[in-house]
Structures are given as structure tokens and as C-alpha cells.
Amino acid sequence: MTDLPILYSFRRCPYAMRARMAVAVSGAQVELREVVLRDKPPEMIAVSPKGTVPVLVVGDGHVVDESLDIMRWALAQNDPENWLAHADAGMIAANDGPFKQALDRYKYPHRYGLADGVKHRDAALKHLSGLNAILAAQPYLGGSAPAFTDTALFPFVRQFAATDPLWFDALPLPALQAWLNGLLASDLFGQIMTRYPKWTAGDEVTVFP
CATH class of the missing domain: 1.20.1050.10 (Glutathione S-transferase Yfyf (Class Pi); Chain A, domain 2)
Incomplete structure (x- = not known):
């Protein structure tokens, strides 16, 4: 288990890509959970019933499930490139x-x-x-x-x-x-396009970036 924010993502989704790019450039670490869209994890649906990625769950349980808002959240933590x-x-x-x-x-x-x-x-x-x-x-x-x-x-x-x-x-x-x-x-795009296996409950935590 980890206290990191949780980011549900799908590698090839353009909305998820831009969210991951902002998280990566900010350096704000998250627990990445790679989703297979035809078999979405019930844990993601429970927090965001619309069932689309990306979804960010921050430490207080607050859910951010719009990609632009996830970008803003990450950059509010740290925005080194303005x-x-x-x-x-x-x-x-x-x-x-x-x-x-x-x-x-x-x-x-x-x-x-x-x-x-x-x-x-x-x-x-x-x-x-x-x-x-x-x-x-x-x-x-x-x-x-x-x-x-x-x-x-x-x-x-x-x-x-x-x-x-x-x-x-x-x-x-x-x-x-x-x-x-x-x-x-x-380098940023290369970093966010790393392949990860499908996440299921009980898997070892993947820290991103």
C-alpha cells in the first residue's frame, strides 16, 4: 500500500497521455494503475462511474476525472517549466x-x-x-x-x-x-509511453514517474 495519489490511465488514450505528461514534468509522483478499457477495474468505476480515463484519486479521497484538471492539479504541485x-x-x-x-x-x-x-x-x-x-x-x-x-x-x-x-x-x-x-x-514523451501491465487489485505498486 502507498499514500501516493492514484492515477488510473491507459497508455494510448490521448486524454491520459496529456495527464501523464503534466504529472511527469511536475515530478509529482503517483501510483499508476494501467487500465484495459474493455475490462475496467471495479475500483476505478467505484470512484468515477463514467468509466473513462484518466482518473486521479488524491490522498483525501477527492476524485479528479477530467484530464485538464489532472494537468492543473499536477502543475499546482510544481510547475518547473512554467x-x-x-x-x-x-x-x-x-x-x-x-x-x-x-x-x-x-x-x-x-x-x-x-x-x-x-x-x-x-x-x-x-x-x-x-x-x-x-x-x-x-x-x-x-x-x-x-x-x-x-x-x-x-x-x-x-x-x-x-x-x-x-x-x-x-x-x-x-x-x-x-x-x-x-x-x-x-524525452518526456518517451518517458510517459513506457508499457505497464494491466493493473489488478493486489499488484505491486507502480510509482510514476
């Missing part, structure tokens, strides 16, 4: 709203009764073109260094790019592509 000073609410809302909706329909068209996702791919591309214009003028969305906004958006841009990598790489979005590739190659 991420919180570069959190663009409008850009994040556009990502989590219209862009995410278009991304889902592009990546999984048959879930939505669509023959293909081309219309939604093109809608998402307009958002990415706007990001490319920002990144053509500065290396990161938050300015000269990666920060909160970059981390909040990056896992979803990664998911879009991975849907059809050859097509994405051929797009005339050099600033966005360089930004994405730089974050993919970062």
Missing part, C-alpha cells in the same frame, strides 16, 4: 470540441454510420492549418518552449497524423509537422 502561464483556453476548447469530433469521425467513420471520414478529415485539417500558421511564427503554441497548450493538443494531433501517416506527411504543414515530430521525439 506551463500554466501558457494555457490558451480558446485553443484547447477548439481542440477538445470541434477538432476532436471531426477526428473521431475521420478515424472511426463506421462507428457513426459514415461510408468514410473524408469530410470530417477535411474539417479537422482547417483547425490544423490554423495551428501551422501559429507555429510558423514561433516554435511552440505557447511561445519559445513547450507548455500547457502544446501538451493538451499534441496527443490528438498525433492521433490524427497516425490515421494516415503518408497522407499527413505530404501535407503542406511543415511547421506543424516539425512541432509534432519534435514532441514525439522528446
